[in-house]
Amino acid sequence: MSAHTDTVTLPATAAKASAPRVPLMVPLRLTWLLARPSANGLSAAALPVTAFALVTALLLTVVAGGLSFFQWKDDTGELYLALAAIATALLVVPLMTLGGSAARLSARRRDERLATLRLLGAPASTVAVMTVAESALLAAVGALAGVIGHLLLVPLVQLIPFRGEALGRSVWMGPGPIVLVATGVVILAALSAMLGLRKIVISPLGVRTRQQPPKLHWLRAVGAVAVIGAVVAAMSNLDGIRDFAVVVVVLVTGFAGALAVLNLVGPWLIGVLARRQLRAAQTPERLLAARQILDSPKRAWRQVSGVAMTCFIAVFGGTGAALMNASGPMEGSERFLGDDVRTGLLITIVASFLMVACSVGVNQSSLLLDRRDLYVSLDRLGMPVGTMNAARTRAVMFPLIVVSVGSALTAVVVVLPLAGMALIFAPLSVAVIIGCLAGGVALVLLGLRATQPILAHILRTPGAAL
Amino acid sequence: MTTNPSGTPLPPRPATTGTAVFSARGLTKNYDATRALADLSLDIRAGESVAVMGPSGGGKTTLLHCLAGIITPDAGQVLLQRDGGTTDVARLSDRDRSALRRSTFGFVFQQGLLIPELTALENVAVALMLLGVDRASAEHSAAQWLAALGLAGMEDRRVGQLSGGQAQRVAIARAQVTGASVIFADEPTGALDSGTSAEVMDILLHSTTGTGKTLVVVTHDDDVARRCARTVRLRDGRIVSDSLRAEVAA
Numbered sequence: 001m002s003a004h005t006d007t008v009t010l011p012a013t014a015a016k017a018s019a020p021r022v023p024l025m026v027p028l029r030l031t032w033l034l035a036r037p038s039a040n041g042l043s044a045a046a047l048p049v050t051a052f053a054l055v056t057a058l059l060l061t062v063v064a065g066g067l068s069f070f071q072w073k074d075d076t077g078e079l080y081l082a083l084a085a086i087a088t089a090l091l092v093v094p095l096m097t098l099g100g101s102a103a104r105l106s107a108r109r110r111d112e113r114l115a116t117l118r119l120l121g122a123p124a125s126t127v128a129v130m131t132v133a134e135s136a137l138l139a140a141v142g143a144l145a146g147v148i149g150h151l152l153l154v155p156l157v158q159l160i161p162f163r164g165e166a167l168g169r170s171v172w173m174g175p176g177p178i179v180l181v182a183t184g185v186v187i188l189a190a191l192s193a194m195l196g197l198r199k200i201v202i203s204p205l206g207v208r209t210r211q212q213p214p215k216l217h218w219l220r221a222v223g224a225v226a227v228i229g230a231v232v233a234a235m236s237n238l239d240g241i242r243d244f245a246v247v248v249v250v251l252v253t254g255f256a257g258a259l260a261v262l263n264l265v266g267p268w269l270i271g272v273l274a275r276r277q278l279r280a281a282q283t284p285e286r287l288l289a290a291r292q293i294l295d296s297p298k299r300a301w302r303q304v305s306g307v308a309m310t311c312f313i314a315v316f317g318g319t320g321a322a323l324m325n326a327s328g329p330m331e332g333s334e335r336f337l338g339d340d341v342r343t344g345l346l347i348t349i350v351a352s353f354l355m356v357a358c359s360v361g362v363n364q365s366s367l368l369l370d371r372r373d374l375y376v377s378l379d380r381l382g383m384p385v386g387t388m389n390a391a392r393t394r395a396v397m398f399p400l401i402v403v404s405v406g407s408a409l410t411a412v413v414v415v416l417p418l419a420g421m422a423l424i425f426a427p428l429s430v431a432v433i434i435g436c437l438a439g440g441v442a443l444v445l446l447g448l449r450a451t452q453p454i455l456a457h458i459l460r461t462p463g464a465a466l
Numbered sequence: 467m468t469t470n471p472s473g474t475p476l477p478p479r480p481a482t483t484g485t486a487v488f489s490a491r492g493l494t495k496n497y498d499a500t501r502a503l504a505d506l507s508l509d510i511r512a513g514e515s516v517a518v519m520g521p522s523g524g525g526k527t528t529l530l531h532c533l534a535g536i537i538t539p540d541a542g543q544v545l546l547q548r549d550g551g552t553t554d555v556a557r558l559s560d561r562d563r564s565a566l567r568r569s570t571f572g573f574v575f576q577q578g579l580l581i582p583e584l585t586a587l588e589n590v591a592v593a594l595m596l597l598g599v600d601r602a603s604a605e606h607s608a609a610q611w612l613a614a615l616g617l618a619g620m621e622d623r624r625v626g627q628l629s630g631g632q633a634q635r636v637a638i639a640r641a642q643v644t645g646a647s648v649i650f651a652d653e654p655t656g657a658l659d660s661g662t663s664a665e666v667m668d669i670l671l672h673s674t675t676g677t678g679k680t681l682v683v684v685t686h687d688d689d690v691a692r693r694c695a696r697t698v699r700l701r702d703g704r705i706v707s708d709s710l711r712a713e714v715a716a
């Protein structure tokens with residue numbers, strides 16, 4: 001490592017002496033030089049731009065959808081608004097994961113460029129300006145594309161029926177809020193680039209030290225079981241409580257507690273199961289996938305944790321829908337409630353899987369580009385591309401399945417005292433739950449597939465470097 | 467499929483006699499306006515150790531990649547003798563060349579390029595598992611190779627926990643665990659200091675030509691070249707000299 005630093009600093013001082021300092025124009029010109037599409041075909045800027053476009057389009061659509069629920073002013077309207085708020089809140093985690101992936105993608109570019117810049121003799125301030133300028137530029141282009149994507153999505157969202165009719169025009173936010181949201185994305189991207197800069201100062205090469213991966217403690221599991229036990233106990237005693245407010249508090253606390261447990265125990269569980277996969281692995285792809293997960297169970301969890309809440313909710317919602325069906329047709333403005341809850345549920349689930357699929361696509365793309373040399377060398381050793389893709393797929397799908405099934409099961413345990421077996425396993429709720437999960441898994445698989453051309457491209461154009 | 471690294475399955479053959487494993491005929495390779503190989507012909511005999519030298523951009527890597535079926539030449543043949551038959555590597559499909567690389571050839575790159583998440587043992591075993599060998603046998607052979615190359619006790623280390631020389635030895639084990647008959651190395655000691663470089667080169671030579679295998683090594687290092695039986699120099703995609711070492715290896 002120190003050797004690398006030496007080779008970087010020496011030419012830097014030499015270049016600094018000869019280059020006259022022009023405060024702003026130099027970094028901007030350099031930014032352009034380094035950011036313009038490279039000659040080797042696949043433009044390195046395309047990926048972060050796509051990622052920011054996805055973030056912006058999905059964020060805008062979620063906000064627009066949420067706002068459209070303000071259209072009803074009656075009592076039932078308030079209930080709808082509350083449900084919409086919950087749905088929006090549920091989408092925050094997967095959306096943030098996606099945003100984080102986008103930020104990391106442009107960080108990867110930045111790390112790559114940094115060495116070049118230092119060799120060119122750019123002073124630290126230039127590097128700082130460039131970094132932020134580049135991230136903001138990429139985010140701005142992406143946000144613009146995202147706005148277009150949102151405009152294309154709106155007509156589809158307008159078709160979604162609530163309270164007996166399509167949402168229609170209410171989904172349209174108008175230009176003001178759209179610009180506001182898009183600007184927010186750009187500002188966040190610039191901020192995260194500025195924060196990332198500090199990390200680089202600490203670890204100039206941005207290289208992960210590859211030591212033995214940390215083992216997560218089994219105490220996590222014990223703590224988790226205790227919390228779930230407490231939640232189940234509280235839920236079982238809800239009947240005795242007359243005060244509706246207390247019931248709501250218990251429900252919300254129980255819900256939050258269960259989710260906290262998922263977060264605590266998720267990485268641990270993934271680690272334990274991956275270790276078993278590792279021991280049983282008989283093919284290269286299984287071995288590679290298990291090792292990749294074990295390298296950081298936390299990262300594996302983070303990538304798919306966006307669906308944890310959704311699967312949790314799928315069980316709640318599925319049961320709720322069955323419950324409303326069972327209690328017979330309702331009157332007046334509430335008569336659509338059962339159907340609408342189901343619709344909302346489906347949308348939330350599909351949206352969260354969509355976001356996870358996007359962030360999987362983005363993460364996998366950057367992982368491929370990060371490890372270009374490795375993949376090229378494996379190809380040279382004669383590892384079939386199919387094996388590489390199978391390993392990548394397993395490394396994502398395994399945690400995804402663990403998370404979906406794990407959180408759905410946790411939800412069943414928590415809901416059991418409230419609803420009882422019959423409702424949870426009613427054909428309707430089971431159909432909703434299974435359908436959602438299967439659709440979600442398919443979406444994530446699609447996100448993975450979308451990255452296969454990138455690997456093919458890398459192997460086709462290994463470059464003269466190796 | 468596996469060979470025992472400590473035993474000698476094949477007796478060492480003198481480098482100057484024997485049949486050609488490789489006969490390259492009229493190899494030409496262009497990259498846009500650059501002529502990387504210009505009508506190059508070369509025979510490499512079984513059990514030979516060949517150092518490929520020459521200035522940067524001379525076409526050394528390109529030649530190695532053509533011989534190994536990593537790239538295909540624009541013109542010319544790469545005739546490989548194996549199983550009593552002759553195969554033109556340049557005419558094989560992508561899939562067949564990939565299969566040939568994992569079964570018959572071994573590779574050592576400048577930087578080990580090991581899979582960072584795997585242990586040393588697993589990195590070596592994967593090469594065998596790709597050929598359908600079951601995990602236990604693969605790891606058994608891998609452990610033998612690691613021990614033979616002086617890495618006993620380091621099986622469970624990850625790449626980040628190995629020194630450059632150790633990582634390169636793991637790569638050498640990986641290249642040979644399949645019983646590959648030809649080992650290609652592109653500047654295998656390029657990233658090592660001279661002491662470690664000599665050690666790694668010793669191990670590479672002993673484990674390859676020492677057991678009858680063929681070694682083709684691209685290098686800028688005269689010390690490395692001196693240890694090989696034959697030195698081929700390339701410039702502008704042509705062979706400018708081809709010499710056998712005066713004293714024959716002991």
Ligand SMILES: Nc1ncnc2c1ncn2[C@@H]1O[C@H](COP(=O)(O)OP(=O)(O)OP(=O)(O)O)[C@@H](O)[C@H]1O
Binds near residue numbers: 500526527
């Ligand atoms: N993938 C490629 N695309 C374009 N040009 C290439 C490519 N690979 C090699 N070349 C060119 O072909 C010529 C021969 O390259 P090659 O890599 O074989 O040289 P080399 O002798 O291995 O050099 P070095 O000692 O620097 O590794 C060079 O001019 C190089 O720029």
Ligand SMILES: [Mg+2]
Binds near residue numbers: 526527652684
């Ligand atoms: Mg070369």
